[in-house]
Amino acid sequence: QKEVEQNSGPLSVPEGAIASLNCTYSDRGSQSFFWYRQYSGKSPELIMSIYSNGDKEDGRFTAQLNKASQYVSLLIRDSQPSDSATYLCAVNHSGYSTLTFGKGTMLLVSP
């Protein structure tokens, strides 16, 4: 059974700090990895995708993937209060199935 694990949090960081969100997955055949942000009462929004080992940077966001350790992370630099949300890690085993979502980590950025 495919599983995606995340710490539920909340993860509290002060404004301007780096927030580090972590995710592990069980299926070694997983090929695509995504981070979604979900504000309270809203639907998830795709913010990062990563497909190969290493780092991928997009603005203040950096996704990191280590397939050997079955680990994917999201770093948010210069955290802002507007980054406060639940971050969902999602994993895709094949291009024709739904994603497996973690339960999400709540991030709180204090001014």
Add this chain to the structure above:
Amino acid sequence: GAVVSQHPSRVICKSGTSVKIECRSLDFQATTMFWYRQFPKQSLMLMATSNEGSKATYEQGVEKDKFLINHASLTLSTLTVTSAHPEDSSFYICSARDRLTSTGELFFGEGSRLTVL
């Protein structure tokens, strides 16, 4: 990113009535769409996979006769909650994948908040 439009965003209905929620991919075609339900402070729960031109595939525990799914075209899927009851009150979210991409990302609609009185 690709745009998925979901309507209505909020609906309040009386117990026993049926409610239809529409999910449209606006700038891409989706052979597959997914319907999720999310209760307050809980994670996304996949209800069913909607396939264009064929029957939907329901997750275990989801009543197919209660949650009717129709995927009549490559850009439209509908979820009908039949004979709704207060316990069906939830946040329903659809998502879709561009049939021309193989990277697997899903794009979500805005969600529909259903309140059954």
